[in-house]
Amino acid sequence: xxxxxxxxxxxxxxxxxxxxxxxxxxxxxxxxxxxxxxxxxxxxxxxxxxxxxxxxxxxxxxxxxxxxxxxxxxxxxxxxxxxxxxxxxxxxxxxxxxxxxxxxxxxxxxxxxxxxxxxxxxxxxxxxxxxxxxxxxxxxxxxxxxxxxxxxxxxxxxxxxxxxxxxxxxxxxxxxxxxxxxxxxxxxxxxxxxxxxxxxxxxxxxxxxxxxxxxxxxxxxxxxxxxxxxxxxxxxxxxxxxxxxxxxxxxxxxxx
Amino acid sequence: xxxxxxxxxxxxxxxxxxxxxxxxxxxxxxxxxxxxxxxxxxxxxxxxxxxxxxxxxxxxxxxxxxxxxxxxxxxxxxxxxxxxxxxxxxxxxxxxxxxxxxxxxxxxxxxxxxxxxxxxxxxxxxxxxxxxxxxxxxxxxxxxxxxxxxxxxxxxxxxxxxxxxxxxxxxxxxxxxxxxxxxxxxxxxxxxxxxxxxxxxxxxxxxxxxxxxxxxxxxxxxxxxxxxxxxxxxxxxxxxxxxxxxxxxxxxxxxx
Numbered sequence: 342x343x344x345x346x347x348x349x350x351x352x353x354x355x356x357x358x359x360x361x362x363x364x365x366x367x368x369x370x371x372x373x374x375x376x377x378x379x380x381x382x383x384x385x386x387x388x389x390x391x392x393x394x395x396x397x398x399x400x401x402x403x404x405x406x407x408x409x410x411x412x413x414x415x416x417x418x419x420x421x422x423x424x425x426x427x428x429x430x431x432x433x434x435x436x437x438x439x440x441x442x443x444x445x446x447x448x449x450x451x452x453x454x455x456x457x458x459x460x461x462x463x464x465x466x467x468x469x470x471x472x473x474x475x476x477x478x479x480x481x482x483x484x485x486x487x488x489x490x491x492x493x494x495x496x497x498x499x500x501x502x503x504x505x506x507x508x509x510x511x512x513x514x515x516x517x518x519x520x521x522x523x524x525x526x527x528x529x530x531x532x533x534x535x536x537x538x539x540x541x542x543x544x545x546x547x548x549x550x551x552x553x554x555x556x557x558x559x560x561x562x563x564x565x566x567x568x569x570x571x572x573x574x575x576x577x578x579x580x581x582x583x584x585x586x587x588x589x590x591x592x593x594x595x596x597x
Numbered sequence: 598x599x600x601x602x603x604x605x606x607x608x609x610x611x612x613x614x615x616x617x618x619x620x621x622x623x624x625x626x627x628x629x630x631x632x633x634x635x636x637x638x639x640x641x642x643x644x645x646x647x648x649x650x651x652x653x654x655x656x657x658x659x660x661x662x663x664x665x666x667x668x669x670x671x672x673x674x675x676x677x678x679x680x681x682x683x684x685x686x687x688x689x690x691x692x693x694x695x696x697x698x699x700x701x702x703x704x705x706x707x708x709x710x711x712x713x714x715x716x717x718x719x720x721x722x723x724x725x726x727x728x729x730x731x732x733x734x735x736x737x738x739x740x741x742x743x744x745x746x747x748x749x750x751x752x753x754x755x756x757x758x759x760x761x762x763x764x765x766x767x768x769x770x771x772x773x774x775x776x777x778x779x780x781x782x783x784x785x786x787x788x789x790x791x792x793x794x795x796x797x798x799x800x801x802x803x804x805x806x807x808x809x810x811x812x813x814x815x816x817x818x819x820x821x822x823x824x825x826x827x828x829x830x831x832x833x834x835x836x837x838x839x840x841x842x843x844x845x846x847x848x849x850x851x852x853x
Contacts, residue, residue, distance in 0.1 A: 404674070404676070407670070407676075407679060408670070408671050408672070408673070408674075408679075409671070411667045411668070411670035411671035411679070411683075412667070412668070412671035414663070414664070414667035414671075414686065415664050415665070415667035415668035415670075415671055415734075415738065416664070417664070418660070418664075420660070420663075420690055420691075420697075420699055423663060423664075423667070423686070423690050424690050424691060424692065427667075427683075427686060427687065427690065427692070430670065430679070430683060431683065434676055434679050434680050434683065435676075435680060436680070436683070441676075443676055478671075482671065
C-alpha cells in the first residue's frame, strides 16, 4: 500500500460494526484464553501448588480493579457517567451486604490452602504480575477517557473463559468446589453488562479514526497485561520452573 | 526560641488531643465562616443575583467532590478503607434512589432562576473558583494518604456554618425556601460522621510530628481553597464589583 493510500485510510472513520469487529479481532488473536498456561489450568494438568500460584498472583489483578475504576471515576466530569461506572468499584470491593468480588477471590485462595494475610500482602506474587497490573492502573489514570474505557473491553471475551474455567476446574481438580468458583459465576452475569456499556460508549465517543485505533490498541494493551501475567506464571511454575527470589514456592503449601 | 530547641520540638509527637487542638485551631483562625462574603450572605445583605453568583460558583466545588474522593479511593490498597470512603462519592453523585448532593445543589440553583445547563457547563464560574477547586482535587490525588484525609477535615467546622446558613437564608431571602436548602440539611447529618472518621484516621496514621504538621497544613490549605473562592466572589460581585470577562453577570438573571 502506498503511503498516500495509507494516509487516506487513516482518515476514514470505521462504521460502528467495523469498529466492533476490529475490537473483537484483538480478542480472537491474543486474549489469554489462548495462553498455554490456561490450557493447563482448565485441562486439569496443574497440581494444587501451581493452581495456588495462579490464584495468588491473580489476586493482585483482582485487588487492583477497584483502584483503576476509581481512577477512571476521578477523571470524569459527567455525573451520569460516574454513576454508571461506580458500581464496578462496589462490585469488586463489596458494598453493604454484598461481600464483593475480591472477597469471593479470597474464598478461592482459602480453598487452595493459602494464608489470607500472605495473599493480601502480595509478597509472594511475581514482580512481573505487579508490574503488569500497575501498568493497567496507570493506563486508566492517564490515557484519554474513551481509550481508558476501551481497555476494559477484554470483558467481551471473559464469559467464554469463565465458563471453560468453571467446568474444567470443577471436573479436573478435587480441591476445587462450587463455593470457590463463586467469583467466576458472578462474573458471568456482571461482565457482559459492563462490556456492553463500554462498547456502546466507545462507539459513541471515539470520533476520529485515530481515536478508534487508539481504542483497539487499548484492548491489545490490556490483552498484553493479562498475557504477561501468564507468561510469568508459566516461566516460574511450569516445568522447568524458575521461581524468582522471594516469590511463592508451592512446596511450602500444606497439602494435608 | 533557639534553633536547637525548635529542632527538638519538631521531633516530639503531639498527643491525639494536642493534634486535634492544632487542627481545630486552623478552623478558628481561617475557616470561611469568617469571610465577609458569608456574613453578607447569611445576614440577608445580598440580592438574588449575588446569591446566584455564589451558588453557581459553589457548584464547581460540589461537582468536584466526587472526583477528589474517587481519586483518593484509586490510591488506597486497603479494601476496608476503600469501602469506608466510597460512600462519599455515592452521597454526592447519588446512587440508586438517592439523587445525591449535587442534584440537591441544582435544586438550589434552579430556585435562584439559573439554567441548569449553564450551571453545569461551569462557563459562568469565576476562573479563580475553578483553579481553587482543581487545586484541591490535585492535592488529594498526589499528597500522602494521611495528608489527603486531613484535607477533608474542614467538615469539622461545617455544621456550624450550615446551621447559620439555613436559618439566615430562610429568614432573610424571600427567594429561598426549605426545598432549596435541602442540601445543607442533609450535610448536617453526613459531615459530622465523615469528619469523625477522618479525624480518627489521621490520629491513627500520622506517625511522626512531621506527618502531624503536614496534616495541619492540609487543613490550612483546604481553608485557603474555600477562602479564595469567596475572595473571588467578593471582588467580582460585591460593590464595587469587578466581574471578570466571560463570568456570570447577575443583570442577566430573570427576576420575574
